[in-house]
Amino acid sequence: MAGIDDVARAAGVSTATVSRALSGRGPVSTAARDRVLAAAARLGYVVSSAASSLATGRTRAIGVVVPFLDRWFFSTVLAGISDALVRRGYDITLYSVSADPAERRRVFDDHLRRRGIDAVITIALELDAEESASLRGLGIPIVAIAGPNPLLTTLTVDDLAVGRAATAHLLGLGHRRVAHIGADAVTDAASSVPALRRRGFEETLAEAGIAVRDVEPADFTIEGGSTAAARVLSRVDPPTAVFAASDEMAIGAILAARERGLRVPDDVSIIGVDGHELGRWFGLTTVDQFARGQGERAADAVLSELDGARPAPGRGTLPFELVDRGSTAPPRR
Amino acid sequence: MAGIDDVARAAGVSTATVSRALSGRGPVSTAARDRVLAAAARLGYVVSSAASSLATGRTRAIGVVVPFLDRWFFSTVLAGISDALVRRGYDITLYSVSADPAERRRVFDDHLRRRGIDAVITIALELDAEESASLRGLGIPIVAIAGPNPLLTTLTVDDLAVGRAATAHLLGLGHRRVAHIGADAVTDAASSVPALRRRGFEETLAEAGIAVRDVEPADFTIEGGSTAAARVLSRVDPPTAVFAASDEMAIGAILAARERGLRVPDDVSIIGVDGHELGRWFGLTTVDQFARGQGERAADAVLSELDGARPAPGRGTLPFELVDRGSTAPPRR
DNA sequence: CTGTTAGCGCCTTCAG
DNA sequence: CTGAAGGCGCTAACAG
Numbered sequence A, B: 001m002a003g004i005d006d007v008a009r010a011a012g013v014s015t016a017t018v019s020r021a022l023s024g025r026g027p028v029s030t031a032a033r034d035r036v037l038a039a040a041a042r043l044g045y046v047v048s049s050a051a052s053s054l055a056t057g058r059t060r061a062i063g064v065v066v067p068f069l070d071r072w073f074f075s076t077v078l079a080g081i082s083d084a085l086v087r088r089g090y091d092i093t094l095y096s097v098s099a100d101p102a103e104r105r106r107v108f109d110d111h112l113r114r115r116g117i118d119a120v121i122t123i124a125l126e127l128d129a130e131e132s133a134s135l136r137g138l139g140i141p142i143v144a145i146a147g148p149n150p151l152l153t154t155l156t157v158d159d160l161a162v163g164r165a166a167t168a169h170l171l172g173l174g175h176r177r178v179a180h181i182g183a184d185a186v187t188d189a190a191s192s193v194p195a196l197r198r199r200g201f202e203e204t205l206a207e208a209g210i211a212v213r214d215v216e217p218a219d220f221t222i223e224g225g226s227t228a229a230a231r232v233l234s235r236v237d238p239p240t241a242v243f244a245a246s247d248e249m250a251i252g253a254i255l256a257a258r259e260r261g262l263r264v265p266d267d268v269s270i271i272g273v274d275g276h277e278l279g280r281w282f283g284l285t286t287v288d289q290f291a292r293g294q295g296e297r298a299a300d301a302v303l304s305e306l307d308g309a310r311p312a313p314g315r316g317t318l319p320f321e322l323v324d325r326g327s328t329a330p331p332r333r
Numbered sequence C: 001c002t003g004t005t006a007g008c009g010c011c012t013t014c015a016g
Numbered sequence D: 001c002t003g004a005a006g007g008c009g010c011t012a013a014c015a016g
Helices: A004-011 A015-023 A030-043 A049-056 A072-087 A101-114 A129-137 A159-172 A193-207 A222-233 A247-259 A291-306 B004-011 B015-023 B030-043 B049-056 B072-087 B101-114 B129-137 B159-172 B193-207 B222-233 B247-259 B277-282 B291-306
Strands: A061-066 A091-096 A119-123 A142-145 A154-157 A178-182 A215-217 A241-244 A269-274 A285-288 A316-318 A321-323 B061-066 B091-096 B119-123 B142-145 B154-157 B178-182 B215-217 B241-244 B269-274 B285-288 B316-318 B321-323
Touching: A004 A015, A004 A030, A015 A030, A049 B049, A061 A072, A061 A101, A072 A091, A072 A119, A072 A291, A072 B072, A072 B091, A091 A101, A091 B072, A101 A129, A119 A291, A142 A291, A154 A159, A154 A291, A159 A178, A159 A193, A159 A241, A159 A269, A159 A285, A159 A321, A178 A193, A178 A222, A178 A247, A193 A215, A215 A222, A222 A241, A222 A247, A222 B277, A241 A247, A247 A269, A247 B277, A291 A316, B004 B015, B004 B030, B015 B030, B061 B072, B061 B101, B072 B091, B072 B119, B072 B291, B091 B101, B101 B129, B119 B291, B142 B291, B154 B159, B154 B291, B159 B178, B159 B193, B159 B241, B159 B269, B159 B285, B159 B321, B178 B193, B178 B222, B178 B247, B193 B215, B215 B222, B222 B241, B222 B247, B241 B247, B247 B269, B247 B277, B291 B316
Parallel strands: A061 A091, A061 A119, A119 A142, A142 A154, A154 A316, A178 A215, A178 A241, A241 A269, A269 A285, B061 B091, B061 B119, B119 B142, B142 B154, B154 B316, B178 B215, B178 B241, B241 B269, B269 B285
Antiparallel strands: A091 B091, A285 A321, B285 B321
16 A cells, blocks of 8 residues: 655655645645656555545545435435546545434434544434534534524425425415425424424315315325325315325325325325335425435535535525326316 | 543553453452453443554455445445444444546545454455455455355356356246346446346256347346336337346336336246345245345444454355245246 | 553655 | 655554
């Protein structure tokens, strides 16, 4: 494993010059630089990240913390982050944290601090005060995607608006009996993504003078959506439309409706949130939130902060867009 | 940021003792250890991974290299790896490599070498000789999941057997006109996962004295599966059964069949490979390969190698299991 | 069992 | 523009 002094010797310069030539920091004559580059290439020299970061304090690695790895939204955002980061020569250190408090503490207090990372991106993580403090204590740029966190710089779609848009779409079609599948009023924090979408739903209904009914908590999986939808649709006076807070739940709802012999959208309209690729196949109308783009933007945000830009003033807002693919229509009566 | 000598001072011992007490390597009296632990906790001390790995050569980080992040199989395996690794206090450094040769070279020759990682896990990566050599050159344990690579220690299901099992299942039901959706004979390496499944298909057919027809290449997405299935099913003499090399393609095939007014399994039987959670909802018969478990096993394998175990002799074989959920049945005639 | 003391490999002032 | 040299924070002999 060639070291910096092997290169220095081969190029006939000092290690300081090698360091300068390779890092681009500090003045080096063209001639010297060329010799260094050639020698480095010939020897297959690569700086040791450990040594380099011990000396500089920077690691060219970004920590990414997620609550799930195997759900569409998270892996898609992660893919976006990875794309953007790899282009800039940064690595990702990945942390998937469960709900287990002890394990979370270990990740926040040990791993994240021990490991040299230059910045952190969290995806839809609901952090308690202590965890937020832990993150801030790292003294590095932090960007939280999805879910406004008053304690952190966040980059998020306006989920209240998302909830309102989806609901307004249904009301605009003439629906009056509308169900919502999503947040659990008991366990979800008021500022969480699910809770905001739900609030958007409730507010919009209230403004239209419609009483809120049929709000079913579910866990954002197809299965959860299906179960919840089955429950609402089996009421004596079932809703004519369902707003699910995620596409996976919406797909579950479509499947549940079909199982009950209901046609979508003829018998019941269904709308989701996400822009899940699968939605296309179900003709699912949804509020697309461009997950991959969110990841890219978060990566760009932390990188520009690392390049000296001030932390984004306040919070960044990400785009969303209602995509009508046909799973919603006016109620039959 | 408290350092090791802050702890040493607070505990009234030398830094060497602190290091020993905290790492567990080397003898320390109980009394000293307790004082060190207390001081470290009080000061919120965490070792600097950069300094530690510079001194030891180990980083407690495992590199994971994948070709995709946003496809079910990969994110699921990754979740398994993460679970197993986090339990043992290791971090994941994640690399998603595209097909772009230049970018791949950068990852293999720069990132992977610069970054201190103690071992590498690759998931379904088709490596050329140079890339394999690059990896081996790291001089650290390597485990390749999915796809036998003659140049590396691999941990993989026997995809030839998977292909045979799926095909035999269809033949056993009485099908004689069976199509396959999967490998592209032109672009897929003979030892790749898709090619092996396809070969299992072809061999099994041949052994039953049935001529191979209707082999459609597709890209392992729902969309690709749907398109390919549409093509086979529109033949004048369409197959009575379809074996898709992944569940995502199989689901695409089911959707395509439905679109053509065909019932599954009455008009056409469909079987996939993976154990994708979505399969449940389509009643998809599949060859489950327990993706999450694959990740866990790979993680365990590299960790035990790091703990001194010899590299697994030859290649490890992972389990698979045919799960009949009803999308296959005897042909009508 | 414990402290002292070299480095680990690189970066970065500071002179020249 | 370039080289010499100290030090980043920790670990691993080596004495004691």
